[in-house]
Amino acid sequence: MGAVPASAPGGTAPLSIVARVHAMPPEHNAGAEHMLVSMLRPLVERGHDVTVWLSRYGKVSKVYEYQGIRVMPLEARLDFPTAVRKADVLISHLECVPSTSSLARGYGKPVVVVCHNTHRPTFRDMAAGGTALAVYNSQWMRREAELFFAEYPKAVRPAGELIVRPPVFASEYATRPGKAITLVNCNPEKGGKVLDALARRMPEQQFLAVKGAYGEQILPDLPNVEVLDHVRGEDMREQVYARTKVLLMPSSYESWGRAGVEALASGIPVVAHPTPGLCESLGEAGVFVDRNDVPGYEAVLRKLLTPAEYRLASKRAKARSAELDPTAELAAWCNAVEALT
Template identity: 60%
Template sequence: MPALQGKADRPKRIVVRIHSAPPHHNAGGEWALFSMLRPLAERGHDVQVWLSRYGKARDPYHVDGIMVIPLAARLDFGSAVRHADVVVSQYENVPAAGALARGYGIPFVVLAHNPAPVIFKNIAAGSTALVVYNSMHLQAEAEALFAERPKWLKPSKTLVVRPPVFAADYATTPGDLITMINLNREKGGDLFWKLAARLPEHRFLAVEGAYGHQIVRDLPNVEVIRQVPGDQMRDQVYARTRVLLVPSHVESWGRVGVEALASGIPVMATPTPGLSESLADAGIFCEAGDVEAWEASLRALDDPAEWSAASGRALQRSKELDPSGDLAAWVEAIENL
């Protein structure tokens, strides 16, 4: 990833609270977070990620040069917050991390990946320095929610940072498989297996996800592999993929779809607000319950001309989603707190 120019004039101590982290937990929200933390570390800021759940790791370790502190390693998170310049959190850690930061008068930053009311309620609890939305549609949903509930305090400063994907980290020559990543029900795992059964002459790749009950069945044309760390996705997944399926019932952005675009891999997806925004005209959209439409679209991509046209749209959309501008705005916002 290209570094932002120079070092910060006043390096900050940035303490981050999340439940789990790569390489043991590989989900889009966590990889997006580390993509946002990397340029801060490159600018000379002291960035520490503190985990709130017990996991496999027992000792501190580094991801992309950023210190990760497992729950089993240290229990003094409160002290770390007290001595921080900025506290950042996301998902279920927002209420507790926010309370600690506010108690010590430390600027608190929330990364909002979904419109969960509990998150926005705690954003509105007061003195949230910055709220970062992962998409324009999520920002609009939040604005509508704050307007409906006038007793809630609307955050004074907001920013949209789309989950950063640098194409060079993922670009490869596409393979020949129809792939889906994360086989839980909300991601559309049932549909994947229906399609594999309907298309026995096609070969499929099923990549288990980091969370949710994984729907795994036994079909001769399907290879199932365990979850793959983000920095290995290019070689282990996208280099083997001809078409990516993202049949999610709920998706606020859809990072894996954007990763696949970098290789010109056509992405078939449900038209959730997030996937519609991220994939734009590069997406091939089918409703979640319309198995016939998904099958017909996959068969259409067997035509080399159809696949080539879809691949070209994917590459163009990947260029449009270059994250450099979003990250520069993010770093500036943090340094100005």
């Protein structure tokens, strides 16, 4: 990665950092997990000991390493409470926040909660008490958190707050765009029905349907639609973006939209439903159409696929990718974690 110094500033002693989450790549490849990986990597590069303990059973039974991070499967039957007792800092997200926060309080450890969405359980769990640092993935989420605290004045605010937009290292995703119109994760909420409708309206155009990590998948059985099985994060550049000309994101909800930012690295235009998260992440590079307006999507795509329009949209995509360089935010993140001890 090379974005963060390999040694902590000020001679900070190496910390024992323990993360508790339900799943991890390469077995589970969703945006939340890849955001966490991108945040843990610079901590490893600074010399800290980082381990991720899984809370669900999966297919892997032995301890493994993923991008420099040691992962402890539940099947390994290792002693998680002892790891907590010896840890300097705990990190958690999603369903593991209540149990991890409870252990943190019991052992007197600072806990970092990474918030990936604006759903009430996310804020409720973070505000149950004892959160040393809350990490929000967007300005929009930070504002939603303020509304939550205004609505529930008895909720306990975290001791510290930080915004870390899901880090995407452009060099790891940049490639030459392909020819297909692509949807990543074809469940109804992400826009599976929109892809199906567009493929039927544009039979001359190639489409790529990539199976997602979760949800019922709507996979059109059409001659102009190629279906890809679930793709690991490290394979997205070659298997997906190198074959993609335009990325679709007609999602009913996105707190940020990591796949869109990954596509921007290659100058791939993104046509999306205007959720607050996607409007923030894509900025002026995004092309926004209501997900219920399939004719509108078709009209935008036909215009976007003309050479002149595509060149302009691709230029805007690359410019937005450069604006989202994660170097400064990751340095601030590492400093914030180190300051907890």
